[in-house]
Amino acid sequence: MNQSIPAAALQLRSLVQADGTLQISLESIPVPVPGPDEVLIQMQATPINPSDIGLLFGPADLSTAQVSGTPDRPIVSARIPERAMPGLAARIGESMPVGNEGAGLVVAAGSSQGAQALLGRTVAVIGGAMYAQYRAIPAAQCLALPAGTTAAEGASCFVNPLTALGMVETMKREGHKALVHTAAASNLGQMLNRICQKDGIALVNIVRRPEQVALLRGLGAQYVCDSSAPGFATDLTDALAATGATIAFDATGGGTLAGTILQCMENAISRNSKEYSRYGSAVHKQVYLYGHLDTRPTEIHRTFGMAWGIGGWLLFSFLKKIGDEAAQALRERVMAELKTTFASHYARTVSLSEALSAEAIAFYGSRNTGAKVLIDPSK
């Protein structure tokens, strides 16, 4: 197959410049020759996940985005607010590749048996720098997709599926019996609903708009609370009392939502308790912040006793903590249910250059429900 591989190919790069400008461009870089244990993948499908958007744009103000260059080699520029620059010190001048996961065709392989076995196979990978026409990676990091599964179908088989499974696994390991999820109408949220329905786990979905309530109810969700509704706190408390959920995964991170969830959990717990305890209930209530959709500070009104925690939750740290064997079991479940429980949905598929058009950036940069985009770097 080697005859069709070019000497150089495009890779998307994100660069923070010392003057406070973010620049995103497509760079021509030499196509790597795979080492003995490596394969070379022609990337065919790589999703723009919220976690990718974080690296792609950093804290740049997208309303200032300008596109220059040519249609084939667009250059996006945007301003980074001055107050965000100190936190980016280590990124300044470092042109960074982007793209956590994806799938494609193995077009070259190193000499090892493991690498050779993948030649001609469609594989899914995680490891960064996937927004590129070609990506060399250790064969051991590849998941060969089952026959009849396309690269598009396998493009998102790590981040969202393992995050959703990781939430359920965390819930179990920390001794809770039901869970809460915010921004619940997202691709990830819908996936979590399918997992919980299949596994018989009670899930309280928090969304921001009435149409998202309808969407989730249409997918069979039993508990859906709209944070924009006037009766939100009561609805949420009812759902928490009914399910006994005492752990939540919050994608928004900022503002008062995490604190409100803790307060409603405590209210649900104390509904049937007649005794006053100035320290609150003894039941531990936990909210993990796994995203930053709301970039405001997290504001916590501590009126829900002493048995509570808020903290960050990161997929990679979680996988490391549970160990290889447990992580492998999760990956096997994803493969077994890739076209059902773990299916992802994209609003559109774009090429690398189309991904950098002003219109596309405005679309996926909004992070709205249903605005998920798949990049096909081979287009």
Next chain:
Amino acid sequence: MNQSIPAAALQLRSLVQADGTLQISLESIPVPVPGPDEVLIQMQATPINPSDIGLLFGPADLSTAQVSGTPDRPIVSARIPERAMPGLAARIGESMPVGNEGAGLVVAAGSSQGAQALLGRTVAVIGGAMYAQYRAIPAAQCLALPAGTTAAEGASCFVNPLTALGMVETMKREGHKALVHTAAASNLGQMLNRICQKDGIALVNIVRRPEQVALLRGLGAQYVCDSSAPGFATDLTDALAATGATIAFDATGGGTLAGTILQCMENAISRNSKEYSRYGSAVHKQVYLYGHLDTRPTEIHRTFGMAWGIGGWLLFSFLKKIGDEAAQALRERVMAELKTTFASHYARTVSLSEALSAEAIAFYGSRNTGAKVLIDPSK
């Protein structure tokens, strides 16, 4: 000894009324006859801890406090802000006794051997309702003080000593090697310094005023950071980098302090790291809020990666979690070092009625460093 025990005696009570008034008074109640396994203690020394102030005054506005009644039987009234009333629903109309811990003389005992063995001994107890002339309690809950130890010396041998030891124990159990403490000039903070100096554990003290820096340095503290100083964040980061502290116990709870500590921990960790990670360092950073000196909401600017947690910390939950044997080991250490490591200092000793004077309330209600008061109900 029974001839000197009155039929009724005074007990301090705190009452939240439906009209939003807090009322504190001394009620005459029948002196209990101890059951077979109980003893009756004539209370001689019981401290006003910050945790007692929480139950005593609730969220009442102390600037509205009025004292009526007689000098022997004063009645304190204060307004509770309307917004705080919903959280007090379970307290309304419930006249509550106050006082977590104390010490006194066993003047009567039940028929069991354990109870009889304590007759005539000076004992320390924890269990609430200690602001009273007499208190009946199971003999098993009493710690007989060593000969030569007064009730005043043993009055505070539970809450502060076990809290300070609990912080060190939590640090060890959660895999940290040094710790941070705020409001560090307090009685508790000074005790924690003595423990850490004795045990060779690095402790970063955060205080609010220059004179508190001097106070702690005079007690041999190596790391003391003044949050009112312009260079606070740099000083704290230096101390965190020097000690490797990644866990903090915060008595203030509100405002931005907990978030600032997490940020400085992350900055200290990444000082020597050259690689940019958009998820921050993988080192878990933890702040436990164990008090509410600052009643504002907790405000967290999430700019320190994903490996962090904030949560409530409560002595009673901690002791339950570590189990009876481990808790007993902590209590034995307190007894062995009661006059050295775990000595408490009081600004003054007052009677029950004196504790309800306007002047005394203004003094200990300020919660200022050095404003700790001991009540002697036998006065």
